[in-house]
Amino acid sequence: MILAAIRNNPGFSREKIANEVGKSRSTVTRAISELTKKNIIRRVGSDKTGRWIMVENTPKNEKE
Template sequence: MAGLAETTQKTPQRILTGLETKILNEIIKNPRISRREIANILKISPDTVKEYLEKLKKKKVIKRVGPDRGGYWMVSEEESR
């Protein structure tokens, strides 16, 4: 039963909104993409991109590797399939 409770708690966190999915798709295409580039492609503000990147990081869908300049986004294996 404990395993079931854990699964129930983790699963809803992985549900992505439409905008989260669009941002994730851009990151999958280009892991070195910047917030500004994502904003331009999706025609949204860089602040909105920042907010959604934080949500994706909280859900453990992506993580930043390296510095802001020169770093890249790593997508969890589950999401990159």
């Protein structure tokens, strides 16, 4: 649910994602942290004007 909200609305803040999926901001923050650690998503830009991007599936030796 959270990943789908990020995919559909990459510019959304954690607060807006929480409202979209009906979860608390802390739950969304925890989920985003896990998705970032697993290299599934990445934040590009600032907290205020940035956006979330999906990290492409590439072999580990080809990642940045």
